[in-house]
Amino acid sequence: MSSVAHIADASLFIASGSVQNAKFNALRTEARRTDRRFIIPERVYEELTDRSDGDETEYTTSTLPIDVAIEDGWVAVFGPLDYTNPRVATAMDDTCRYIARETDRQENTIEKADAALAGCAAQLLDTGAVDRVVVYTADIAAGEGIVAAITHSDLPDRIEFIEGFSYLENLTADPF
Amino acid sequence: MAYSVPPQHEPNAVDRMISVVDLLGTPTLARIYTYLARTAEDPTTEEVIDALGIAQTTAYESLNHLTDTGLAEQTTETRPYRYRAIPVDLQVAIDSTEATPYAITPMLIDAIGRSADNENIALYIDRNGIGGLADALIYAIDHTAGRVTTQIMARELDHSVLEAGTILTELRDIVRTWQPEHVENDDAGSEHPL
Incomplete structure (x- = not known):
């Protein structure tokens, strides 16, 4: 049986919002239903917990429940990235380009x-930790860019991109 | 609400500019204008009240103001009166050397209208102004078409990724409402297509 890593970036969790948001609950339910754990690179965790905007008034997304999700076990932080691994470095450079x-x-x-995300995908595939990666x-x-970079490396057919907004809309049947 | 005084004559371009400024500064007026613009069957005052959940007085005052200032027109001669929005496309360039004038269109007015009951859009306007929201809409249009990422927007507007991602999420529906058939990677047009 092939193993799959589900790697997500900050935009997916910002769009799913707080625990009061139906999209967050749908994401959590889907993760539990499919026994799926979303992996986020350290950088994404930093973006999601960034308090540099600190202000008396806050966006509803200013305190995202990412630590709760990690405690619940359906989100995990991955890192550090191994920049000395040429496949990791190349995938990231190609994606930036x-x-x-x-x-x-x-x-x-x-x-x-x-x-x-590209670095994380390349590292998980290259080290044999997983056979396939889905990025959200x-x-x-x-x-x-990630799909192009991984496909151009010698790790073809093992990467899929799912657009985050549409994914959440499909989970909740509720457009943004 | 303190609206500008409607002109005593048929509104000309300057009058209409002033009335558009009213819209930009008054979320309730912007909501009503947007509702008129988005509703195929010209709605009655009662329908506006029901759809938007606003007070009767506010609805009557706002509809009168919109018609007096040339932003809406009454489409029936007899009661119940029906109303239709008159399309707005105002180009703004304070400095003639400015390469790309801002276009104030219904999309920006819709975004402002939603700030009445969307705390993230309201806070974004508090922090960045109406001009900031206009900029964010340009990014949101590009983001929907895959021409910008959240990180790039955050860097270019000096936002955190959280702030950029939050406003992109909130503006997504507005972009899709007004640009339902947007073409991915369409580079046409030199103006900000707000």
Whole structure:
């Protein structure tokens, strides 16, 4: 039986919101129903728990229940990324280049950390930890870039991109 | 509500600009305008009240103001009166050297209207102003088409990823409402397509 890693980025958890949000509950229910654990790179965890915006008033997403999800066991933090692994480094570089091209930005304005999902996917596949990876992100350029990067490496046919907003909408039958 | 005084003559471009400024600063007015613009059957005052859950007085005042200032028109001669929004497409460039003028269109007015009952959009306007929301909408349009990522938006607008992701999530429905058949990676058009 093949093993699959489900890697998600910050956009999926921001879009699913707080514990009061139907989308968060649908995501949790789906994870439990399918016995699925979403993996987030360390960088994504930092983005989700960033308090630098600290203000007296806060967005409903300012305190996301990511630690609760980790405690419940359906989200796990993955890291550190092994940048000395050439497949990891190449997948991240390729993804950054793809994002720069699709978004019409200079390559040097895309941070390597923006491709943390690609690095995580390459590392899990290369070390044989899993046979397949599914990435969840609302950032189409990033999702497509990861698929292109992993497919161009010698790890073809083992990566899938699911657009985060549509995924949550399908889980709840409720558009944003 | 303190609206601008309606003109005594047929509203010209300057009058309409002033009335659009009213819309941008008054979420309830923006909501009513958006409802008129989005409803195929021109609604009656009662239908506006029922659909938006607003007070009768607010509805009558707002509809009168919208018609007086040339943003809506009455489409029936007899009661119950029905109303229709008049499309807005206002180009704003304070400085003539500005390469891309802002286009104030129903999409921005819709976003402002939703701030009446969406605390994330309301807080975003508090923090970044109406101009900031207009910028965020440009990013949201690009994001829906896969032309920008949350991280890029966060860096370029000096937001946290959380703030960028939050407003992108809230604006998604608005973009899809007004651009139902957007073309992915469509590079056409030099203006900000708000």
